[in-house]
Every structure is written in C-alpha cells, then in structure tokens.
Amino acid sequence: MISGQSRAKALGVALLFVGPNLIGFLVFTLLPVVAAFLLAFCRWDLISPPRFAGPANLQDLIADEKFWYYLYNTTFLMLGVPLSMFGSMFLAIVLSRNLPGLWAYRTAFFVPSITTGVGTFILWQWIYSPDFGLANWLIRQVAGGLNAFTAAVHLPWQVHWDGPRWLQDPAWAKPALIIMGLWGSIGGTNMILYLAALRNIPPELYEAADIDGAGAWVRFRHVTWPMLSPTTFFILIMGLIGGFQGGFAMAHVMTAGGPDGATTTISYYIYQYAYEWYEMGYAAAIALALFAIVLIVTLVGWRLGEQRVHYE
Amino acid sequence: MTSVRRGISHRVCGATGAVLFACMGWVGCTRQPADERTEILFYDHAYAHWTRMNRDRIALFENRNPDVRIKLVPGTAEKLLGMIAGGVPPDVFISDTVSVPFFARRGVLMPLDERAASDPELRLDAYFDCTVRACRHAGRTYALPDMFSPVCLIYNKNLFREAGVSPPAGEWTWDQFLDACKTLTRDRDGDGRIDQYAVEVIWSHHRWPIFVWQNGGEIYDPPSDRYVMSSPEAVEAIRWLHDLVHVHRVSPSELEEMRGVAAQRWDFRFAEQRVAMLANTRFYVDTMRGFGGFEVGVCHLPRGRRKATLMIGTAIMIHARTPHPEAAWRFARFLASPISQEMSESCGRGLPSHRATAERVTRHPGLSPDGDHVFVEAAEYCRPKDFEITELRRANYDAFMVFYRIPRGVISPAEACRHFDDVLNTALRRYRAMGGAG
Numbered sequence: 138m139i140s141g142q143s144r145a146k147a148l149g150v151a152l153l154f155v156g157p158n159l160i161g162f163l164v165f166t167l168l169p170v171v172a173a174f175l176l177a178f179c180r181w182d183l184i185s186p187p188r189f190a191g192p193a194n195l196q197d198l199i200a201d202e203k204f205w206y207y208l209y210n211t212t213f214l215m216l217g218v219p220l221s222m223f224g225s226m227f228l229a230i231v232l233s234r235n236l237p238g239l240w241a242y243r244t245a246f247f248v249p250s251i252t253t254g255v256g257t258f259i260l261w262q263w264i265y266s267p268d269f270g271l272a273n274w275l276i277r278q279v280a281g282g283l284n285a286f287t288a289a290v291h292l293p294w295q296v297h298w299d300g301p302r303w304l305q306d307p308a309w310a311k312p313a314l315i316i317m318g319l320w321g322s323i324g325g326t327n328m329i330l331y332l333a334a335l336r337n338i339p340p341e342l343y344e345a346a347d348i349d350g351a352g353a354w355v356r357f358r359h360v361t362w363p364m365l366s367p368t369t370f371f372i373l374i375m376g377l378i379g380g381f382q383g384g385f386a387m388a389h390v391m392t393a394g395g396p397d398g399a400t401t402t403i404s405y406y407i408y409q410y411a412y413e414w415y416e417m418g419y420a421a422a423i424a425l426a427l428f429a430i431v432l433i434v435t436l437v438g439w440r441l442g443e444q445r446v447h448y449e
Numbered sequence: 450m451t452s453v454r455r456g457i458s459h460r461v462c463g464a465t466g467a468v469l470f471a472c473m474g475w476v477g478c479t480r481q482p483a484d485e486r487t488e489i490l491f492y493d494h495a496y497a498h499w500t501r502m503n504r505d506r507i508a509l510f511e512n513r514n515p516d517v518r519i520k521l522v523p524g525t526a527e528k529l530l531g532m533i534a535g536g537v538p539p540d541v542f543i544s545d546t547v548s549v550p551f552f553a554r555r556g557v558l559m560p561l562d563e564r565a566a567s568d569p570e571l572r573l574d575a576y577f578d579c580t581v582r583a584c585r586h587a588g589r590t591y592a593l594p595d596m597f598s599p600v601c602l603i604y605n606k607n608l609f610r611e612a613g614v615s616p617p618a619g620e621w622t623w624d625q626f627l628d629a630c631k632t633l634t635r636d637r638d639g640d641g642r643i644d645q646y647a648v649e650v651i652w653s654h655h656r657w658p659i660f661v662w663q664n665g666g667e668i669y670d671p672p673s674d675r676y677v678m679s680s681p682e683a684v685e686a687i688r689w690l691h692d693l694v695h696v697h698r699v700s701p702s703e704l705e706e707m708r709g710v711a712a713q714r715w716d717f718r719f720a721e722q723r724v725a726m727l728a729n730t731r732f733y734v735d736t737m738r739g740f741g742g743f744e745v746g747v748c749h750l751p752r753g754r755r756k757a758t759l760m761i762g763t764a765i766m767i768h769a770r771t772p773h774p775e776a777a778w779r780f781a782r783f784l785a786s787p788i789s790q791e792m793s794e795s796c797g798r799g800l801p802s803h804r805a806t807a808e809r810v811t812r813h814p815g816l817s818p819d820g821d822h823v824f825v826e827a828a829e830y831c832r833p834k835d836f837e838i839t840e841l842r843r844a845n846y847d848a849f850m851v852f853y854r855i856p857r858g859v860i861s862p863a864e865a866c867r868h869f870d871d872v873l874n875t876a877l878r879r880y881r882a883m884g885g886a887g
Contacts, residue, residue, distance in 0.1 A: 182555075182840075183530050183531075183533070183534040184530070184533055184534060184552075184555045184557060185555055268717075269717075395853070396853075397850075397853070397854060397859075398850075409846070410843070412526075412527045412530070413842065413846070414842035414843040414846065415530070415842060416842075416843060
C-alpha cells in the first residue's frame with residue numbers, strides 16, 4: 138500500500154524525468170499545431186496582426202487548381218514508395234544469404250541513406266545535367282555502342298539518343314526525382330528492417346516447406362511474404378505518411394518546384410505560401426488539408442492492413 | 450525494495466541537480482564583465498564572404514564609435530521576417546529595395562527624412578537618384594541606399610573577335626544588336642548544329658521588363674491602377690525576345706527556370722563560351738572574374754525607342770521601434786558611407802550607390818571586365834522594379850512564371866501578356882477591395 142505522500146513524491150520524480158520532453162512537446166509541437174489550426178481561419182502576413190477570415194482560406198483552397206495539381210505531383214512521387222519497398226525487400230533477401238564480404242555490401246548499400254540530403258541533391262543535379270551529366274553520357278555511350286554494332290553488321294539502323302532533359306522537362310522531372318529517391322532509399326533503413334524481419338522467420342517453416350517440395354517462389358509466396366507482412370505494412374504506412382509530407386528539400390534545392398510546377402509538392406507549396414508569399418493563413422489551411430489527407434489515408438491503410446497482415 | 454528504489458531516485462535527482470548547478474556556476478564564471486555599450490542588432494544576408502566583410506566593417510565602426518557594440522545576425526529573408534514577427538527585430542537591417550514599401554506600409558520602418566536632412570555627415574544627393582528613389586515610399590524616406598546594379602550586357606570579347614564583330618562603342622539599336630547576334634551564332638564544328646549562340650534570353654522578371662520599357666511600354670500604369678502588359682508596345686517587345694529564340698535562333702531555346710539547375714545553365718553556357726552575351730548585373734561580375742580562358746567586356750544593352758534598364762539593389766533600414774534610434778542611425782549612416790560601400794564592393798555586392806565611390810571602383814586599370822564603368826553610366830537611366838506590389842506575391846509569382854513557358858513554345862507572347870494582366874489585375878482588384886494600399 139503506497140501512501141498519498143509517497144504517491145505524490147513518485148509523481149514529482151516522474152514529472153522531473155518526463156518534464157523536459159513534455160515541455161518540449163507542448164512548446165514545439167502542440168502549441169504550433171493548435172496555432173496552425175487557428176491560423177487556417179485567418180489572414181496573416183506575419184507582420185500585421187492576424188485577421189479572422191472564417192472558412193475563406195478553405196473555400197479558396199478547394200477552388201485552387203494548383204493545389205490539386207501539386208497534390209497529384211505529391212501522389213505521383215509516392216510511386217517511389219512501393220518501388221523502394223520491394224527493392225529493399227529484394228536486397229534484404231539477397232543480403233540475408235551467406236555471401237562472402239557481406240558486410241561490405243551492406244555498408245555500401247546503406248551509405249546513400251546516411252548521406253546529407255542537400256549533398257545528394259546537388260550530386261544528382263550534376264548527374265541529370267543534359268549536356269554534361271553522367272545519365273545522358275551513359276545514354277549516349279549506349280547509343281554509340283549500338284550504332285557501332287549496327288554499322289559492323291551492315292544494318293541500316295542508327296539511333297540518335299541525346300537523353301531526356303531530365304529536370305528541365307516537365308514530363309521527365311518527376312520520374313527523375315523518383316529514380317533519385319530510389320537510389321537513396323532502397324538500401325537504407327527499410328533494408329535493415331527487412332533484414333531483421335527475415336532473421337525472425339522461424340527456420341522450421343522453411344523446413345516444412347522443403348519437406349512439402351516447395352520451390353523458391355512458393356517458399357517466398359507462402360512463407361517469406363506473409364511473415365514479412367507486418368514489416369511491409371509498417372514500411373508502407375510510414376512511406377505514405379512521409380510521402381505526403383515529402384518533396385520539400387528536393388524542390389527547394391534542385392528545381393524550385395519547376396519546370397512549370399512539375400516538381401512542386403504540397404509541402405513545398407506550403408513553404409511558398411508561408412515564406413515566399415507571406416500568406417500564413419492560407420499556408421496553414423493547406424497544412425490542415427494535408428493533415429486530413431494523411432489521416433484518412435493512414436486510417437484506410439490501417440483498416441486494410443488489419444485484414445491482410447499476418448501476425449505470428 | 451521500495452527504500453532501495455527511493456534511494457536510487459533520490460541519488461539520480463541529486464546528481465541531476467548537481468549537474469545543473471555546476472552548469473549554472475560555469476555559465477556564471479564565464480560571463481563577461483557588464484558591457485556598458487549600446488548594443489545594436491544588425492541583420493544581413495548570410496553569405497559567408499559577406500559575413501566576413503561585415504565583421505570587418507563592424508570592427509571599423511566600433512573603433513570609431515566606442516560607445517556602440519554591433520551584434521551581427523546573418524540569416525535568410527525568412528529569418529528576418531521571423532525576427533520581426535517574433536518581436537525581436539534587428540535594429541538595423543539590409544534587405545531588397547522591393548521590400549521597402551512592404552515594410553513601410555506595416556509600420557516596421559523608421560522614417561528617416563528628418564535625420565537625413567539634419568545630419569551634416571550624410572548628403573543623399575551624393576547618391577544615384579534611382580537608389581534614393583527606391584528608398585522612398587509615399588513621399589517619405591524609409592531607408593538609406595546600399596549596393597545596387599543596373600542590368601547591362603556582359604560579353605565574351607574573344608568570341609566577338611573570332612566572329613569579327615566590333616563591340617558597340619556607345620549606344621546601339623535593336624536592329625544592330627540582331628545583326629551582331631546573327632554573326633555571333635555559329636556552328637563551330639560544322640556538324641549542322643549550332644554550338645555557339647549569340648545571347649542568352651533570360652525570361653526572368655528581372656530582364657524582360659527592360660525591353661518593354663525600351664519599346665515604349667509599361668508594365669503597370671499608376672493613373673489607371675492597372676497592369677498594362679497587353680499594350681501593343683509590351684507585346685511587341687516580348688515578341689522580339691521570343692523571335693530571338695524561335696525565329697532568328699540566336700538564343701538557345703531550352704526551358705529555363707528561376708533557380709536550381711537552369712539558373713546554373715546560363716552561367717555554364719557563358720562560362721563554357723557557348724553563349725557570347727548575357728544581360729546581367731554587376732553582382733555577377735565577382736563570379737565572372739573566376740572564369741578563365743577568355744576576356745570579358747561590359748556594354749550597354751541595345752536601346753529600342755528609348756534607353757531603359759532595370760535596377761536591382763538593397764537598402765539599409767532601421768526598425769521603427771528600436772530602443773536605440775540614435776546609435777542605429779549612426780550605424781546605418783556608416784553602412785551607407787563611401788568607405789563601407791567600398792568594402793562591400795570588394796566582396797562582390799554590386800555597385801556602390803554613392804556616386805563618387807562607384808566611379809572610383811569601376812575605373813581600376815586592367816581589372817576585368819573591360820568597360821566596368823558602363824554600369825555607372827547605366828545607373829543614370831535605370832529604373833527600380835516599381836511595378837511589383839509586394840503584397841501580391843502569389844499573383845506576382847503566377848504572372849511572372851508564365852513567361853518561362855514562352856521559350857518552350859507552350860504559349861505565345863500575346864497570350865503570355867494577356868495572362869499576366871488577367872492574373873495581376875484580378876489580384877489587384879481583390880487587394881484594393883480589401884483596402885490594400887501601394
């Protein structure tokens with residue numbers, strides 16, 4: 138039986154430990170969240186006092202064609218999420234085997250994910266440079282090789298591949314960013330999660346499958362895949378949440394949201410409204426809409442996940 | 450068991466308290482003796498070499514004013530805005546001249562007319578008129594002129610020599626310019642593809658308005674309070690730029706964007722000697738001096754019906770609620786002084802707004818670029834970006850961006866001009882209806 142005095146003392150000690158984190162959460166998370174919610178109903182240029190505008194910002198947002206286009210951009214860029222996920226899974230399966238020099242492979246694949254974002258973006262800017270970049274140089278080398286081959290065997294075909302204009306072409310800018318994202322994410326944290334999950338699969342399941350005469354595909358389909366499903370589900374949900382919030386740094390550093398808005402994502406649009414156009418109220422309204430979208434997608438994902446994820 | 454746990458928690462609390470106490474003691478021990486000097490918070494953009502130069506000029510100021518201490522806060526525009534919004538504004542700050550009306554309308558800036566008129570150490574008539582005008586709003590002076598530059602034409606002297614084109618000695622017309630462009634655009638290796646273009650047409654709103662003005666047009670018409678880019682003069686000017694790319698093919702047609710990859714592209718093309726001319730400011734000269742392998746010259750932009758070019762610059766402002774107005778004024782005045790502007794110029798911040806200083810620094814014999822004094826000459830007829838109402842930032846962005854679609858052939862010059870007017874006039878009507886000034 139703990140006395141009231143002891144309970145109070147224990148609470149005091151607990152608060153002492155929790156306090157720094159709690160204060161940080163209240164000041165730097167909860168307060169801004171509440172402020173952003175209230176600002177969504179105001180007009181505020183950061184310097185004049187905020188003026189209440191009712192639902193005007195949200196009404197404007199619904200009619201804002203750019204918002205919907207940038208939401209499409211954001212969703213398009215999220216095509217990288219499943220690609221990255223399957224890439225990580227594949228890599229983890231390969232690296233879970235007893236290969237010689239395994240640690241070197243694991244390190245090499247993990248390095249891109251710990252490279253500074255801005256450094257990576259500038260590197261890829263160079264890679265995608267239409268005239269001097271590595272990507273188009275490779276394409277031109279392949280074209281040159283093909284032409285040499287067709288000339289050697291006296292075929293009449295010649296190819297003239299200069300490569301796309303990548304970040305300067307609205308049609309290629311988004312795929313270019315997805316490719317760059319895959320480079321950084323396939324061998325990153327997701328691969329580590331899958332490696333850990335693969336180690337947790339009981340070997341008896343594989344032994345049983347072997348006894349039943351299962352081949353590699355059947356073993357993957359009926360053992361590995363279901364046993365990895367909680368990890369896959371976690372990665373997918375985190376990827377979706379991160380995807381909706383992502384794209385800011387890439388747009389800010391590499392493309393300024395261009396060409397012609399092709400790489401502007403919702404998060405970059407929020408930044409533009411807040412810090413380039415000083416319309417904090419509208420920026421908060423976009424953030425509120427983004428929160429609602431992320432919430433709905435997460436809830437739907439959660440519901441679907443409950444039906445499809447196999448927990449041991 | 451409970452007593453053991455209690456003992457541990459007491460020890461942990463005690464240890465934490467001791468650490469905190471020790472930290473406080475350390476902070477107390479290392480605190481400097483009380484400084485009696487007046488502290489002025491000074492914000493400027495955070496480029497590394499600017500910050501180094503700012504430290505030097507702060508040292509010089511503090512040496513001359515031992516009662517004032519300057520605390521430099523280098524940062525981005527967002528930081529400046531955050532400081533003002535958060536109630537901890539800098540006493541003195543340097544920002545783009547375009548932001549003068551925006552801040553003035555919101556009561557952020559201290560009016561400086563009386564101080565400027567009564568201070569024997571400052572004569573505003575010693576500064577370029579365009580820079581002083583850019584510091585005024587609604588008939589009052591809200592800032593002191595800092596560094597600036599008119600847009601001029603920077604050219605590769607080697608490519609001109611190779612093509613047998615003489616650089617213009619003084620003024621030249623659009624037709625003469627086009628003739629030179631046609632000669633300068635070349636297929637150097639004979640593979641049927643142009644690999645040297647004459648000029649880089651940059652579709653930024655820091656460039657195309659120059660040609661609209663030169664052709665007798667205006668972007669914004671104050672009497673009617675309307676944007677007038679659909680006027681025949683304006684459309685003709687934009688079409689002339691368009692034709693340089695798509696008809697005469699003397700300028701590369703690739704898509705350009707405001708920043709990022711594309712912004713580097715025209716730098717690269719000029720540095721790689723694939724483009725012979727570039728309309729640019731003196732802020733670019735510092736970068737350009739790093740290019741090797743060719744000589745650079747500066748000349749006037751070709752003139753249309755009238756001489757015109759655009760001015761880009763910064764201004765020195767004092768916060769309206771600074772607790773130390775007198776010290777802030779002394780520092781602001783120092784920043785605008787010839788010696789401070791000369792220090793600023795030495796790290797590539799464009800041209801001093803102080804006329805005599807500008808003339809002196811552009812006449813260094815033998816220092817690239819040849820014709821640096823053209824920037825000083827162009828300062829006599831350049832105009833500030835007076836068409837940009839800063840409160841319409843979002844609409845400005847949409848309207849300005851439409852011109853980047855012209856080089857891709859997605860939109861015609863006339864459509865672009867019409868779209869520009871539609872976007873900005875709609876936004877302007879809405880802004881006026883809400884009581885917006887400016």
